[in-house]
Amino acid sequence: MKNTYVNITGKLPRGLVGLYADISEHAEKLDIDFLVVGAMARDMVLVHGYGSTIERGTRDVDFGINVASWDEFSALRDSLLEAGYERDAGKYHRLTCEDKEGLPWEIDIVPFGEIADGENRIHWPPEQDFVMNVLGFSEAFEDALDVQISEEPNIIIPVASPAGICLLKLVSWLDREVELRGKDATDVEYLIQSYSKIPEIYDALYDEGYMEAREWDETKASAMKLGEDVAEIASMETIEFLEEELFNNSARTEQFVRDMQGQKSLMQCAERLHVFAEAFLGKR
Numbered sequence: 001m002k003n004t005y006v007n008i009t010g011k012l013p014r015g016l017v018g019l020y021a022d023i024s025e026h027a028e029k030l031d032i033d034f035l036v037v038g039a040m041a042r043d044m045v046l047v048h049g050y051g052s053t054i055e056r057g058t059r060d061v062d063f064g065i066n067v068a069s070w071d072e073f074s075a076l077r078d079s080l081l082e083a084g085y086e087r088d089a090g091k092y093h094r095l096t097c098e099d100k101e102g103l104p105w106e107i108d109i110v111p112f113g114e115i116a117d118g119e120n121r122i123h124w125p126p127e128q129d130f131v132m133n134v135l136g137f138s139e140a141f142e143d144a145l146d147v148q149i150s151e152e153p154n155i156i157i158p159v160a161s162p163a164g165i166c167l168l169k170l171v172s173w174l175d176r177e178v179e180l181r182g183k184d185a186t187d188v189e190y191l192i193q194s195y196s197k198i199p200e201i202y203d204a205l206y207d208e209g210y211m212e213a214r215e216w217d218e219t220k221a222s223a224m225k226l227g228e229d230v231a232e233i234a235s236m237e238t239i240e241f242l243e244e245e246l247f248n249n250s251a252r253t254e255q256f257v258r259d260m261q262g263q264k265s266l267m268q269c270a271e272r273l274h275v276f277a278e279a280f281l282g283k284r
Contacts, residue, residue, distance in 0.1 A: 003200055006159075007148040011048040015099030019061065021155050023107070026079045027065065032072060035144045035158040037137075037168055038062030038108070042187060044147055044159050052194040056183070061107045064137045064160075068114035070125055077109065092124050112137035120237075133175040135238050140164030143233040162198070163229040166191050167238065170230075173256060174245050185259030192272050195222040214275065223272045227279030239281070247277045 012020075020036075027034050036044065039058040046052040067073050080095055081087065085107070088094035095107045112134040116122050120135040144158040160168065166188055173184035196202045196218055205211050205221045214220035231239060246252050253273070260269040 004144075004161075005146045005148070006045055006049040008044060008048040009148055009151045012044070012149055013099075013101065013103070015101035015103050016061075016105075017149050017155065019097070019099045019105060020149060020157055021153075022083070023061075023063065023080070024155070024157055026083065027076060030072070030075050030079065032076055033066040033141070033158075034063050035141050035160055036062065036147075037064050037110075037140065037160045037165065039183075039187070041160040041165055042162075042190070044149075045145060045162060045165075046191075046194045046197060049147070050194075050197040050199075052197045055190055056186070059103075059105055061105050063107070063109050064134075064141065065109055065111050066113040066138075066141055067111045070111075070115065073109070073111045073115065080107075092126075092130075110134065110137070112141070133171055135241060136164075136167040136171045136234070139233045139235055139238060140168055161233075162191055162195060163226065163233050166226060166230050167234055170242055170246065171238070173259070174242075174252075182259045185256050186262055188256075188276075189260040189262070189264070189269060189272070192223045192226055192276065193219055195226050201225060219268075219272060220275050223275040224279045227276040228282075231280045231282075243281055247281060253277075 024034075035041075038060060039056065040061055043054060043058070047054050065073065065076060077095070085095040085097045088096055088106070091108075093109050095109070096104065097107065098104050110132065111122060116134050121131050121133055124130040124132065140160045141158075141164075143161045143164045145161050146156050147159040148154075148156045169184045169187050169191075173181045173188075176184065196205060201222070205218065205225060210221040210225050211218065214224060234242075246256065257266065257270045257273055260273065
């Protein structure tokens with residue numbers, strides 16, 4: 001996307017706007033860069049920004065923070081705890097809170113950047129036995145959109161673009177426990193179906209030959225365009241990882257398609273993923 005600004009003022013609950021403003025203020029005081037990721041990023045851009053439908057609501061607020069050490073991560077976490085956020089008993093990276101309207105939220109904070117090891121993995125304290133792959137976060141951060149959530153006061157926050165969200169979902173599906181990864185695949189299917197809601201993308205489908213190339217099937221044309229756009233932001237390391245671990249692995253590809261399916265046709269999902277993968281790998 002060439003247009004990197006989205007205005008959704010008035011479309012989020014006031015309590016959620018306040019929550020984003022508060023976390024943004026804490027991060028700014030510590031000079032920590034962040035971006036919104038996950039299902040909330042999906043909804044902020046595609047639902048509130050461009051009018052797509054909500055298929056799965058969320059009470060999770062997911063952030064990626066670009067840090068060099070666990071000390072930086074802990075500084076932000078401790079700052080939020082001192083401000084009244086609460087620890088989650090089971091997950092070190094999760095905090096909980098109620099917004100100003102009394103609604104509960106779960107806040108996941110995932111560090112990336114120099115904190116990761118040579119294989120783009122982070123090892124969570126204190127035992128460092130929980131390992132997470134943060135491949136793709138740096139690319140999503142560089143491609144983030146500026147999303148305005150309030151005009152009075154003026155609040156603009158960085159949110160992962162659809163291409164960035166898709167990249168993270170592909171990596172997450174490979175990294176997550178089998179019983180939890182279905183939503184990553186269904187989100188990729190949602191991104192494919194909703195991508196043409198963005199006027200710039202819709203115009204490109206017709207003006208740049210995607211519709212003709214896919215016999216005027218808009219969803220397949222969107223899959224092709226999204227595949228190219230994800231590859232455009234991805235590092236070669238990330239592309240090669242996904243090629244080897246997902247797209248060249250027939251068993252995993254078949255499972256990904258089944259996870260995409262939901263109430264949709266298995267054949268349609270398989271065709272869309274094939275078009276996406278062909279475009280994604282063709283941009284190497």
